[in-house]
Amino acid sequence: MVQCVILILEARTSLKARIILLSLLVLSVFYVSPSLHGQQEEITPYVPTYVLGNQILIINAGLFVPLFFQSLGGEIDNTNLSLGGVGSIQWSTYLNNEMTLGVEGGGMFSFSPNGRTLYMLPITARYAYILRAFPFEFPISISAGINFTRLSSMFQILPIVKPGVSVYWNYSLEWAFGVNFFYWWTPNLYSGPEPPKSQSRLGNFLEISLSALYHF
Amino acid sequence: MHTGITRKKPLKNRFLLSGILLLSGILWISGCSKDSEGIFYSLEQEEKAIDNSLPNDVRITGNMIKVTVGSEDRYYLCAGSLFYRTTDLSDNKPWTQVKSPLSFGIVSGVAAVGGRIYVSLSNGKEHGLFRLTPDGNQFEYSGSSDNLYAAKQIIRLFTLNNTLFASVGTILDDTFELLFWDGSALVPTGVHTYKIVAGAWDGVNYWFATPADVFRFSTAPSLNGWIPTPYYSYETYTQSNTSPDPAFNGKSYFTDLFADFSDSTVSSPPYPLYLSSSDGYILKTKDGGGSWKSSGDHNRSFQSISKVKDIIVLGAGGSVVRELPNAVSADDLDTSEIPGGNFSRLPDLYGSNVIRVFGFGDILYVGTTANGLWRGDYSTDPKSPAWSQE
Numbered sequence: 196m197v198q199c200v201i202l203i204l205e206a207r208t209s210l211k212a213r214i215i216l217l218s219l220l221v222l223s224v225f226y227v228s229p230s231l232h233g234q235q236e237e238i239t240p241y242v243p244t245y246v247l248g249n250q251i252l253i254i255n256a257g258l259f260v261p262l263f264f265q266s267l268g269g270e271i272d273n274t275n276l277s278l279g280g281v282g283s284i285q286w287s288t289y290l291n292n293e294m295t296l297g298v299e300g301g302g303m304f305s306f307s308p309n310g311r312t313l314y315m316l317p318i319t320a321r322y323a324y325i326l327r328a329f330p331f332e333f334p335i336s337i338s339a340g341i342n343f344t345r346l347s348s349m350f351q352i353l354p355i356v357k358p359g360v361s362v363y364w365n366y367s368l369e370w371a372f373g374v375n376f377f378y379w380w381t382p383n384l385y386s387g388p389e390p391p392k393s394q395s396r397l398g399n400f401l402e403i404s405l406s407a408l409y410h411f
Numbered sequence: 412m413h414t415g416i417t418r419k420k421p422l423k424n425r426f427l428l429s430g431i432l433l434l435s436g437i438l439w440i441s442g443c444s445k446d447s448e449g450i451f452y453s454l455e456q457e458e459k460a461i462d463n464s465l466p467n468d469v470r471i472t473g474n475m476i477k478v479t480v481g482s483e484d485r486y487y488l489c490a491g492s493l494f495y496r497t498t499d500l501s502d503n504k505p506w507t508q509v510k511s512p513l514s515f516g517i518v519s520g521v522a523a524v525g526g527r528i529y530v531s532l533s534n535g536k537e538h539g540l541f542r543l544t545p546d547g548n549q550f551e552y553s554g555s556s557d558n559l560y561a562a563k564q565i566i567r568l569f570t571l572n573n574t575l576f577a578s579v580g581t582i583l584d585d586t587f588e589l590l591f592w593d594g595s596a597l598v599p600t601g602v603h604t605y606k607i608v609a610g611a612w613d614g615v616n617y618w619f620a621t622p623a624d625v626f627r628f629s630t631a632p633s634l635n636g637w638i639p640t641p642y643y644s645y646e647t648y649t650q651s652n653t654s655p656d657p658a659f660n661g662k663s664y665f666t667d668l669f670a671d672f673s674d675s676t677v678s679s680p681p682y683p684l685y686l687s688s689s690d691g692y693i694l695k696t697k698d699g700g701g702s703w704k705s706s707g708d709h710n711r712s713f714q715s716i717s718k719v720k721d722i723i724v725l726g727a728g729g730s731v732v733r734e735l736p737n738a739v740s741a742d743d744l745d746t747s748e749i750p751g752g753n754f755s756r757l758p759d760l761y762g763s764n765v766i767r768v769f770g771f772g773d774i775l776y777v778g779t780t781a782n783g784l785w786r787g788d789y790s791t792d793p794k795s796p797a798w799s800q801e
Contacts, residue, residue: 273455309459346453349446383449
């Protein structure tokens with residue numbers, strides 16, 4: 196290309212024509228040259244991949260939204276609970292780049308109209324499938340386990356299932372931050388005579404929490 | 412390939428078995444409950460209690476009376492301190508606390524006699540019986556001379572047939588005694604060594620109960636005029652197997668007496684008398700103790716008995732108020748019900764340890780050990796009273 200430029204310049208052309216030709220060549224270098232354009236595309240960020248044995252630790256804290264109680268007959272009724280608080284800690288290991296399996300322990304509190312406090316402390320196993328659009332990740336998860344539930348002097352261990360979806364932004368290779376939407380479904384079942392079966396209720400709640408995730 | 416399949420199958424079965432066991436365990440654990448009601452159900456039913464000005468965490472330490480002071484009808488209540496307020500709730504007046512003449516004095520009883528209000532107090536070291544000023548707003552106290560009785564702790568104070576009675580003594584000194592007000596001082600009735608916990612007058616007889624004895628006196632009290640021979644004694648029954656009526660056989664742990672002067676089926680005294688016990692029985696006599704009827708075992712620790720509208724009501728330790736809807740009309744002492752209305756939506760009420768019930772016509776007050784005083788308004792519909800917290 197340099198030789199071509201020299202030949203053009205050496206040709207017997209007018210000064211005006213030489214300037215125009217030279218300008219076109221310079222422009223072609225920046226806008227047409229395939230070699231320089233290709234060098235820009237090669238600068239892509241590093242996207243980490245995870246394998247079995249990679250681990251993550253997640254701390255969640257946020258709001259607990261009571262939704263409704265459902266009787267076994269299907270009737271829906273108000274929980275009468277206030278907006279509450281929730282927090283949890285979760286450890287998981289990658290099964291492969293898309294899936295994690297781990298355990299989670301946490302707790303929530305919320306208040307009744309007369310100031311009674313409902314506490315629920317679930318311990319669950321959690322499975323998550325991760326969709327990615329770097330630097331964002333979208334884990335779709337489900338967890339199940341037991342739920343230590345206390346209200347005033349009443350106490351019971353209930354089963355619990357928590358499906359949910361999260362959005363994480365990878366701040367660095369180690370750290371990510373995000374938001375979770377976890378649905379709490381916890382059946383409070385009785386067979387009678389006291390409490391009677393008619394007092395069985397399916398508890399439905401929503402956790403909206405912020406997360407800090409650490410890879411190690 | 413074949414080898415690989417045979418290795419995986421037991422592992423898969425093991426996971427399946429573990430899963431089934433875990434699920435069974437969770438369901439088994441979740442199926443066990445010592446609670447009397449469902450946790451989520453309790454929340455679903457709860458409603459915000461209407462709350463008046465009396466502190467909600469007070470313990471009811473004595474009785475409650477309704478009395479006219481000047482032109483005003485008032486309630487006086489023993490709740491640690493002495494409180495009063497007007498009986499007309501529509502005036503929105505708050506409960507007023509009366510400053511105690513004894514430092515840290517706990518009020519154990521309040522009674523009205525001869526237009527004056529008498530209050531018993533104790534702080535453990537000092538004891539006293541004091542009068543309120545004629546306007547009923549404060550203690551009449553300018554010095555120790557205003558203490559009408561300081562010798563022993565008064566544990567019960569009540570008015571029967573316009574006579575003030577005081578049950579005195581503690582288990583520490585074991586010198587129980589029943590005294591009465593002779594117009595100028597508390598003097599002995601003659602009943603001693605028995606811890607009187609309740610008293611009633613049926614229009615003819617004075618009745619008193621200890622945890623294991625019942626006394627009946629048909630004469631007015633006089634200085635040492637009553638001979639302390641029990642009408643019924645559990646101890647005597649166990650020794651000689653005798654009792655005044657088969658309904659009494661082996662009964663003890665008596666807690667309260669109630670004479671029903673408003674029973675429309677009785678035209679003249681003696682009026683029906685009810686006796687409650689903390690081992691779950693209610694006894695009733697309609698002929699001054701000639702014959703008695705007993706309930707079966709309610710399996711409740713009844714602490715107090717009263718009447719609202721036409722319903723006999725019992726307060727019990729361990730989370731219950733029970734109504735006997737047919738006790739007045741049909742002498743049915745076995746049919747019991749939980750109060751209606753919003754009672755079951757107020758956990759601080761139905762979950763409380765109820766130690767006293769006070770009926771005043773259509774209004775029932777329920778005194779608890781830690782959740783203050785509750786009011787049930789039976790005026791509109793006795794089946795559905797409106798409950799609120801004082």
